[in-house]
Amino acid sequence: MSRTVVQPGPQVAELRSEVSVDALYDKLVRRDDVSAQEKAVLRDVLGPSTLVAAGNDLVREGGWPDVSTVLVSGFAARYTTLADGGRQITELNVAGDFVDLHSFLIREMDHGVVALTNCVIRTVPHRALRHLTEAFPHLTRLLWLDTLVDAAIHRQWIASMGRRTALAHLAHLLCETYLRLEVVGLAAERAFDFPLPQSVLADVLGLSTVHVNRLVAELRSLEVVNWTQPRVVILDWDRLAGIAEFDPTYLRLTRQPV
Amino acid sequence: MSRTVVQPGPQVAELRSEVSVDALYDKLVRRDDVSAQEKAVLRDVLGPSTLVAAGNDLVREGGWPDVSTVLVSGFAARYTTLADGGRQITELNVAGDFVDLHSFLIREMDHGVVALTNCVIRTVPHRALRHLTEAFPHLTRLLWLDTLVDAAIHRQWIASMGRRTALAHLAHLLCETYLRLEVVGLAAERAFDFPLPQSVLADVLGLSTVHVNRLVAELRSLEVVNWTQPRVVILDWDRLAGIAEFDPTYLRLTRQPV
DNA sequence: CGTAACATTGACCCCTCTCAAGTGCCGTGG
DNA sequence: CCACGGCACTTGAGAGGGGTCAATGTTACG
Numbered sequence: 001m002s003r004t005v006v007q008p009g010p011q012v013a014e015l016r017s018e019v020s021v022d023a024l025y026d027k028l029v030r031r032d033d034v035s036a037q038e039k040a041v042l043r044d045v046l047g048p049s050t051l052v053a054a055g056n057d058l059v060r061e062g063g064w065p066d067v068s069t070v071l072v073s074g075f076a077a078r079y080t081t082l083a084d085g086g087r088q089i090t091e092l093n094v095a096g097d098f099v100d101l102h103s104f105l106i107r108e109m110d111h112g113v114v115a116l117t118n119c120v121i122r123t124v125p126h127r128a129l130r131h132l133t134e135a136f137p138h139l140t141r142l143l144w145l146d147t148l149v150d151a152a153i154h155r156q157w158i159a160s161m162g163r164r165t166a167l168a169h170l171a172h173l174l175c176e177t178y179l180r181l182e183v184v185g186l187a188a189e190r191a192f193d194f195p196l197p198q199s200v201l202a203d204v205l206g207l208s209t210v211h212v213n214r215l216v217a218e219l220r221s222l223e224v225v226n227w228t229q230p231r232v233v234i235l236d237w238d239r240l241a242g243i244a245e246f247d248p249t250y251l252r253l254t255r256q257p258v
Numbered sequence: 259m260s261r262t263v264v265q266p267g268p269q270v271a272e273l274r275s276e277v278s279v280d281a282l283y284d285k286l287v288r289r290d291d292v293s294a295q296e297k298a299v300l301r302d303v304l305g306p307s308t309l310v311a312a313g314n315d316l317v318r319e320g321g322w323p324d325v326s327t328v329l330v331s332g333f334a335a336r337y338t339t340l341a342d343g344g345r346q347i348t349e350l351n352v353a354g355d356f357v358d359l360h361s362f363l364i365r366e367m368d369h370g371v372v373a374l375t376n377c378v379i380r381t382v383p384h385r386a387l388r389h390l391t392e393a394f395p396h397l398t399r400l401l402w403l404d405t406l407v408d409a410a411i412h413r414q415w416i417a418s419m420g421r422r423t424a425l426a427h428l429a430h431l432l433c434e435t436y437l438r439l440e441v442v443g444l445a446a447e448r449a450f451d452f453p454l455p456q457s458v459l460a461d462v463l464g465l466s467t468v469h470v471n472r473l474v475a476e477l478r479s480l481e482v483v484n485w486t487q488p489r490v491v492i493l494d495w496d497r498l499a500g501i502a503e504f505d506p507t508y509l510r511l512t513r514q515p516v
Numbered sequence: 517c518g519t520a521a522c523a524t525t526g527a528c529c530c531c532t533c534t535c536a537a538g539t540g541c542c543g544t545g546g
Numbered sequence: 547c548c549a550c551g552g553c554a555c556t557t558g559a560g561a562g563g564g565g566t567c568a569a570t571g572t573t574a575c576g
Binding site: 517518519520526531534541 | 554556559560567568569570572
Binding site: 078080082083086087088090091102105106107108110111130133134137140141144145147148149150151152154155156157158159161162163164203205206245247249250252256258 | 336338340341344345346348349360363364365366368369388391392395398399402403405406407408409410412413414415416417419420421422461463464503505507508510514516
């Protein structure tokens with residue numbers, strides 16, 4: 001899949017002023033203080049905004065990127081493709097996510113990252129990240145922590161796939177997505193935009209599109225969500241969280257100095 | 259589950275001389291140079307060896323540990339327990355694994371780590387890890403990388419659970435475990451000891467014990483493995499890796515400076 | 517207003533689960 | 547030295563969650 005890059009234009013400029021690096025900052029500051037200097041460092045290492053059209057790869061599988069990418073707006077997904085053509089999405093990325101920070105140290109991408117919607121991204125040279133780890137240990141720990149939370153999310157997905165029912169798995173995904181979006185100001189009052197077709201949700205959940213459709217219908221009939229594309233309204237958070245056995249601890253959204 | 263700690267005795271001393279911190283070192287040095295100073299730092303921060311009997315928790319769910327734990331020998335597992343009593347193992351740990359390095363920054367354990375066999379462990383105070391990140395950025399990157407590989411392993415498990423057949427999932431686990439054990443000298447010539455009962459493998463794979471038994475029987479009948487507890491002999495690596503669609507890139511076992 | 521993409525629904529199938537019984541191995545006590 | 551208990555492994559039968567295939571509805575948009 002080729003990469004479409006559109007030079008910053010009016011649309012991008014508008015998006016930049018709206019969220020910019022703030023989404024990433026908002027997430028980090030939920031966990032620990034971020035000093036003015038650290039905030040400035042983050043701003044300085046980020047390159048200009050570019051737009052990647054839906055369906056194109058932000059990062060190509062098998063590549064050896066020399067930059068890491070921050071998602072400024074839009075939805076993206078890490079995915080693995082199997083021989084039979086099946087696709088498994090292993091992580092959903094939302095605004096403020098450092099979608100391939102791990103490529104800084106892992107080096108070779110063993111999977112791709114695709115833009116699920118139009119996405120605005122900004123990149124950071126690995127060289128700058130290396131300097132950051134030499135000069136700003138606290139900021140390094142904050143970024144490390146962010147990758148550790150990614151791993152914690154992975155573990156929850158494993159638990160969902162292995163031992164939760166399909167309905168609970170979907171419910172868990174909704175709870176998780178709501179909180180992650182809320183942190184960056186894209187969800188409020190139990191509602192958020194979630195512009196992913198059911199075929200993509202199927203690749204997230206490891207199910208067929210048909211079954212995802214039936215699960216969505218079931219959540220509707222249980223009256224725990226009102227889901228009319230692309231808007232998700234959670235009508236009964238407690239019941240949804242109950243179905244999912246959702247405990248937000250793993251998202252690490254409390255302030256604990258690192 | 260309470261924690262049984264046995265003071266270092268003859269048995270522990272013997273194990274220490276055999277592997278000690280070397281397993282962790284062997285793993286790190288597969289990825290990048292580790293200087294003599296860094297090796298000394300690692301040795302200095304590690305506390306004495308203690309033995310944890312099979313079935314006991316190395317780290318308790320919901321705890322706020324102030325140390326991180328290195329597994330010196332034995333097998334351990336991160337697990338999540340669900341309301342219906344079901345258990346999902348989200349990661350297998352082998353000798354040389356920093357089983358809860360992430361607790362240094364995540365702080366609250368959202369899951370437990372259990373000793374699947376008798377385990378020898380050594381701990382590192384979080385305070386020492388914090389100092390390490392201030393003074394030794396390259397070693398910090400190596401430890402960060404190790405947690406990134408954990409996340410990459412999680413992603414493969416997600417792909418296995420979501421889109422691979424149960425047989426391919428088991429085959430993938432065997433390929434992965436073989437390579438991880440080989441790095442620390444516990445596997446060679448396509449054979450290794452894997453002393454986990456099928457009920458534990460079921461909790462790893464998200465399957466029932468009965469079905470795991472049938473999958474093992476199928477791998478035997480395909481003549482790709484010879485599996486007589488606890489010894490696994492891989493008779494045909496290429497065919498096993500083919501069934502699994504196994505690509506070892508994600509284990510990051512090549513030397514690339516970080 | 518035709519087309520493409522997505523959502524929905526029905527019918528049938530199969531992979532994996534549950535329940536249950538039976539086997540084999542091994543450590544321990546009589 | 548053997549009986550016994552416990553644990554793990556094995557096997558069979560029936561059930562069910564989720565898959566596949568296929569058709570139909572719906573919406574957006576050029």
